[in-house]
Amino acid sequence: MTTLLVYREQLKKFYSKYELYITPVMKFLLALLTLVMINSSIGYMGELKRFVVVMVLSLMCSFLPMNFIVFVAAAVTLGHLYKFSLECMGVALVVFLLLFILYFRFSPRGTIAVLLTPLCFILKIPYVMPIAMGLVGTPVSAVSVASGAVAYYTVSYMTNSASMLNTFEDDETLEKFRYVVDGLLGNKAMFITIVAFVATVVVVYFIRRLSVDYSWTIAMITGALLDVLILLFGDLMYNTKFSIVGVIVGSVVSVLLVKVLEFFVFNVDYSRTEFVQFEDDEYYYYVKAVPKNTVAAPQKRVKTIRVPEKAVRQQKRD
Amino acid sequence: MLNEERIKLMTKMACYEADEGKKNVAIGSYFRGDYIGLQVIKSIISGTIAFVIIFAMYILYDFEVFMADIYKMDLFGFAKTAIVDYLIFIASYAMVSYGVYTYRYTKARRSLKNYYNNLKKLSYLYDKEVKNRDYKEI
Numbered sequence: 305m306t307t308l309l310v311y312r313e314q315l316k317k318f319y320s321k322y323e324l325y326i327t328p329v330m331k332f333l334l335a336l337l338t339l340v341m342i343n344s345s346i347g348y349m350g351e352l353k354r355f356v357v358v359m360v361l362s363l364m365c366s367f368l369p370m371n372f373i374v375f376v377a378a379a380v381t382l383g384h385l386y387k388f389s390l391e392c393m394g395v396a397l398v399v400f401l402l403l404f405i406l407y408f409r410f411s412p413r414g415t416i417a418v419l420l421t422p423l424c425f426i427l428k429i430p431y432v433m434p435i436a437m438g439l440v441g442t443p444v445s446a447v448s449v450a451s452g453a454v455a456y457y458t459v460s461y462m463t464n465s466a467s468m469l470n471t472f473e474d475d476e477t478l479e480k481f482r483y484v485v486d487g488l489l490g491n492k493a494m495f496i497t498i499v500a501f502v503a504t505v506v507v508v509y510f511i512r513r514l515s516v517d518y519s520w521t522i523a524m525i526t527g528a529l530l531d532v533l534i535l536l537f538g539d540l541m542y543n544t545k546f547s548i549v550g551v552i553v554g555s556v557v558s559v560l561l562v563k564v565l566e567f568f569v570f571n572v573d574y575s576r577t578e579f580v581q582f583e584d585d586e587y588y589y590y591v592k593a594v595p596k597n598t599v600a601a602p603q604k605r606v607k608t609i610r611v612p613e614k615a616v617r618q619q620k621r622d
Numbered sequence: 623m624l625n626e627e628r629i630k631l632m633t634k635m636a637c638y639e640a641d642e643g644k645k646n647v648a649i650g651s652y653f654r655g656d657y658i659g660l661q662v663i664k665s666i667i668s669g670t671i672a673f674v675i676i677f678a679m680y681i682l683y684d685f686e687v688f689m690a691d692i693y694k695m696d697l698f699g700f701a702k703t704a705i706v707d708y709l710i711f712i713a714s715y716a717m718v719s720y721g722v723y724t725y726r727y728t729k730a731r732r733s734l735k736n737y738y739n740n741l742k743k744l745s746y747l748y749d750k751e752v753k754n755r756d757y758k759e760i
Contacts, residue, residue: 401672401675402672402675402676405668405669405671405672405675406669406672406715409664409665409668410719410722478682478685478686481682481683482683485683578637578640578641580633580637580640581636582632582633582636584628584632587624589629589632589633591629591633593637
């Protein structure tokens with residue numbers, strides 16, 4: 305445990321020292337991961353899959369605000385869907401627009417959860433999101449997580465029913481549109497997941513605020529159990545074909561992941577070096593404010609002790 | 623001469639302004655009613671756009687039936703239902719945004735309190751410095 309704590313301190317120190325470079329690199333990696341995943345799951349438009357395009361978009365994301373990644377992800381998704389079928393793109397566009405107009409006006413910061421939720425879905429660990437958001441966010445984060453789930457299910461429904469959609473004739477635009485809308489509104493798995501995630505976020509949030517020991521851990525486990533329960537109940541009631549083993553294993557992995565995140569991310573103040581500038585009547589000030597590290601991580605110093613060759617020779621002779 | 627105490631205070635305030643204070647300072651420049659009113663109006667506009675989109679989807683979904691029935695149906699009644707739906711939707715959305723923005727305004731004001739105190743302190747330090755300088759010059 306001590307080693308871990310020391311490691312965390314070192315990480316913190318490292319981050320506050322190189323924050324200027326680490327943040328863009330992280331953003332770049334997130335954007336790259338997002339684009340690669342979108343391309344691998346719905347890569348219909350060849351132009352968007354090209355290495356150069358992916359790299360340029362990711363590099364742009366690395367120095368633009370976080371919300372730009374969400375915008376790029378939405379645009380790339382729509383591009384692929386456009387190639388796939390115009391009606392699907394229309395429906396997805398409407399879904400994204402509604403999410404954007406109705407919700408993101410309130411919380412532009414929540415957009416990152418909307419991006420991460422579908423990513424976690426693709427990685428088969430969507431249960432991380434509600435637990436993590438309940439721990440670090442507010443009950444309102446439930447809407448972000450739900451929006452992410454809606455975005456994921458919308459696109460995945462379209463790609464899953466690709467063979468069915470291809471059977472429609474070109475002039476059957478309205479039928480195709482109706483088929484997609486019906487499929488989305490009748491997607492019980494989506495609604496059950498949303499209910500489960502919203503309940504999990506709220507429960508985790510309220511439990512972690514209780515003033516009891518280990519409230520965070522209790523919140524995580526309770527949240528995961530509630531999530532599994534609601535999903536399984538929903539499965540029994542509506543026959544949604546959730547894989548029971550998948551849900552349970554995914555939840556266990558999620559709790560472990562969130563536990564790791566809690567240790568390294570949530571409870572640590574990665575206060576960064578700040579660069580500020582201001583002026584008074586006489587001077588311009590360009591200030592670099594470096595946070596003081598309260599717990600000093602022991603620094604390893606390797607000292608090589610060289611035994612004089614003469615002594616070694618002497619020893620051998622003896 | 624550099625006044626270390628004042629520079630520390632200014633740095634602290636500049637950090638606040640650059641980070642979390644940015645939004646709060648912007649909110650703090652409004653009166654309560656003005657801020658909430660403006661945000662609710664913005665919400666009403668975006669809510670209207672959203673309603674139009676949903677309504678268009680609804681019409682498009684049953685487009686053929688709708689076009690076939692358009693001469694037979696009670697257009698006045700249809701419009702009435704649509705308007706009532708719109709009003710209910712907008713009223714609930716506006717109410718939610720009223721709640722959210724009232725909460726945000728109160729929170730921002732609370733956070734700014736400390737900032738305003740620091741401003742006062744800063745101006746006090748300035749005055750003191752100027753007075754000292756004048757005194758020395760005399």
